[in-house]
Amino acid sequence: MSPSPHRISVTSFAGLAAGEGGAQAVAELCAAQESKHRLLVRLLVAEAGAHRHGALVARAYEALSQMEADAPEEVGRLLRHPALGSWALSTCQGHAEPGRLAAVALALAVRTRTACRLEVPVGGSLMLPSIGLLSLPGDLPEVAEVTVEPAAGGAELRVGGRTYLVDVSGDRPGWQVLHRVSVAPGVSMTIDDLDPYRWPGDDADGRLTGERRRRWASCLHEAWEILRSRHRTVAGEVAAAVSVLTPVVARSAEQYSASARVTFGTIALSDPIDGIGMALTLAHELQHAKLDALSAVVELTLPDDGRRFYAPWRPDPRPLFSLLHGAYAHAGVAGFWRRHIQDAEHGPRAQVEFARWREAAHQATGTLLDSGGLTEPGTQFVATLRDTLGRWRAEPVTPDAAAQARLQSEHHREAWVRTNTQV
Known part of the structure; x- marks a missing residue:
């Protein structure tokens, strides 16, 4: 779980300054963001020693480190998840619960199909960053032991004597998945409408209905085809940098969108109107994201x-x-x-x-x-x-x-x- 020092190459800086940069330049920005998230996690672990959940945090960090030895790429993808970075920063600032690191480790266990047992703070629900939300009964103690066992379609989670199927492909009783929209081989985006750290603003929208989600997916496919065929450099940059779309409440009849420095990789937007409007939104907000990431290094x-x-x-x-x-x-x-x-x-x-x-x-x-x-x-x-x-x-x-x-x-x-x- 060690961070690495990062610089932006001269070639990438020049390309970004010219207005684009390309996938390689954006990959450098993403790598720097991942290292920033690693630093934040290490800092919150170090500062959690005196916290009432300090021992819990230490065990979660140890579990993450052990899983990283077998699945480093999966750990990297999870650490780049925007809501995880937002939570880690908020925790280091003293505004969030460090014990949520156990939920991060459980999420990694689900993603890597690794058996795992950890204590985790629960308050009626358990958010697994990048995967979904598990609703829990209110009679559980403040800190509950959660066991993860790999299962077909995801994993079984045992909490308080109950077993829940965490299905990465769809909702189940007590389980809401973060839906993913695949737009090309190896290119997909998560619609995060659940994580409490998904967006720093006060205009985050709630859970999308099935009809709205299908509309989002349709517009995203149209937008991707426009980018792929007419804006190949932008398409490559979007594929490298944008992993999450977060619904926000519309401010007018027009398409509204935004991005935030603390959630690099997320584009927040109101319900899309059409494919070209969504393509423009991706191209526009991508510029903000690139500049935010660049200014964190330079x-x-x-x-x-x-x-x-x-x-x-x-x-x-x-x-x-x-x-x-x-x-x-x-x-x-x-x-x-x-x-x-x-x-x-x-x-x-x-x-x-x-x-x-x-x-x-x-x-x-x-x-x-x-x-x-x-x-x-x-x-x-x-x-x-x-x-x-x-x-x-x-x-x-x-x-x-x-x-x-x-x-x-x-x-x-x-x-x-x-x-x-x-x-």
């Missing part, structure tokens, strides 16, 4: 000095790092629509979107470079991104599309000025 901005800046996509002034996030994400949006300009169905919209967001992101990179708030690597990163956007600005769109994009930008700026007292 400092791109100096400490916040309190200044706030105009962002051509927001109604409020933004700190410098948020402006950088928005510029990078909207460069991804422009790059997405750039590949659909000639489409019979989406071409007219694509031209407007491409024209608007290439200009908006280019404008923001100018603000960033003039701010004096970037580090040396940050300056290099933004200058490279600006070069990409500069080349895109020279690409033609129809006069009507250019006029629409310009009008939308002007209206946004006018509304922003009316709302905010300082420009």
